[in-house]
Amino acid sequence: MARSTQISDQDLAILLQNNDTQALSMIISRYQAPLTRYVSYLGCNDPDDSVQETFIKLYKNIQSYNPEKKFSSWLYRIAHNTTVSRLRSRHFTLPFAEYLDDWINHTEEVDLDQKELIRNVHTCLSDLSPIYREPLALYYLEEKSYDEISDILRLPIGTVSARISRAKKKLKDLCQKK
Amino acid sequence: MSKKITQNIIHQIETGKLKMRPKYLFIIGSIFSVVGLFSSLTLTLFLGNIIYFRYTHPGFGAERKVIYLLTSLPWYLPLLVLSSIIGGYLLLRRYDFSYSKYRYHIFFLIILSILAGNYLLNHYGLNQFLQSRGYFRNLYQNENSIIYPSSNHRFGKGGMLK
Numbered sequence: 001m002a003r004s005t006q007i008s009d010q011d012l013a014i015l016l017q018n019n020d021t022q023a024l025s026m027i028i029s030r031y032q033a034p035l036t037r038y039v040s041y042l043g044c045n046d047p048d049d050s051v052q053e054t055f056i057k058l059y060k061n062i063q064s065y066n067p068e069k070k071f072s073s074w075l076y077r078i079a080h081n082t083t084v085s086r087l088r089s090r091h092f093t094l095p096f097a098e099y100l101d102d103w104i105n106h107t108e109e110v111d112l113d114q115k116e117l118i119r120n121v122h123t124c125l126s127d128l129s130p131i132y133r134e135p136l137a138l139y140y141l142e143e144k145s146y147d148e149i150s151d152i153l154r155l156p157i158g159t160v161s162a163r164i165s166r167a168k169k170k171l172k173d174l175c176q177k178k
Numbered sequence: 179m180s181k182k183i184t185q186n187i188i189h190q191i192e193t194g195k196l197k198m199r200p201k202y203l204f205i206i207g208s209i210f211s212v213v214g215l216f217s218s219l220t221l222t223l224f225l226g227n228i229i230y231f232r233y234t235h236p237g238f239g240a241e242r243k244v245i246y247l248l249t250s251l252p253w254y255l256p257l258l259v260l261s262s263i264i265g266g267y268l269l270l271r272r273y274d275f276s277y278s279k280y281r282y283h284i285f286f287l288i289i290l291s292i293l294a295g296n297y298l299l300n301h302y303g304l305n306q307f308l309q310s311r312g313y314f315r316n317l318y319q320n321e322n323s324i325i326y327p328s329s330n331h332r333f334g335k336g337g338m339l340k
Contacts, residue, residue, distance in 0.1 A: 019198070021188055021191055024184075024187065024188070024191075025184045025188070028183055028184045028187070029184070032183060048183070051183065052183050052186065052187070055183060055187055056187060056190070056196060059187065059191070059196060059198060060196070060197070060198060060199050061199060062198060063198060063199060063200065063201040063204060064199075064201075064204045156283075
């Protein structure tokens with residue numbers, strides 16, 4: 001466990017490039033929960049399958065990873081591509097509310113009022129168009145920087161900033177209507 | 179669930195169902211892409227130069243000149259462009275997780291460099307310089323002998339058809 005927290009993502013990736021499968025286990029335990037949440041924001045109704053596919057692609061393509069770049073952005077980009085192609089290949093219904101209920105009910109540290117507030121915000125978020133929902137979720141919920149979001153979504157930083165700004169306004173309008 | 183995913187993937191690795199893609203595929207794909215980019219730039223410059231010539235030197239023989247230049251295009255160049263771009267795409271599409279987020283900027287820069295290249299070729303004497311050098315010397319002289327058969331290029335003053 002101590003080893004898991006000490007080693008940086010980049011070092012784990014390098015270990016994995018040298019066929020260290022223990023490094024893969026550490027990456028999975030470190031990123032599974034955030035990725036499950038992220039692919040759910042994208043509208044995926046089987047987030048666990050999507051995340052598993054993401055880790056499989058990670059393993060297959062690890063040799064193309066450049067350790068000088070940020071590992072999490074690379075991994076989120078794989079998750080984005082995987083989920084988007086899954087959404088395109090099938091007609092998924094939006095499972096967001098279902099996933100959210102499960103997540104909120106298992107979150108013990110927030111009280112009932114906060115849970116209700118979180119539920120309302122997330123319901124409004126799920127009504128947003130994906131092009132606004134995704135950067136907003138990455139920025140506020142996954143706590144990614146503009147630069148990282150720009151890497152994940154392959155958008156210039158200016159576009160990321162504009163989308164987040166518009167998304168906030170739209171989210172505010174949606175929440176006020178409800 | 180974390181353990182389940184980990185176990186699934188490790189099991190697939192151990193049984194050989196899941197394999198890492200070798201690094202050399204990525205390197206070869208990158209080389210193909212770079213060659214494809216440069217050869218397509220060369221080809222576009224060549225074609226752009228023909229079009230520029232066609233519109234800045236109108237008159238008798240212009241059509242024949244264009245046709246001649248097109249037929250004198252090295253056959254391997256379009257082949258090189260196509261094969262390297264297709265090869266690069268086939269190899270690199272598996273690694274579609276790059277950091278290239280400024281695609282439109284890159285595209286715009288390529289177009290700009292083609293236009294600038296054509297301008298430099300025609301306005302700063304590079305064309306004239308090439309006319310007196312190696313492969314291009316033959317190319318330009320052949321072209322002139324076809325368009326102006328009675329000129330003194332290649333076949334001497336008066337040309338073959340005198």
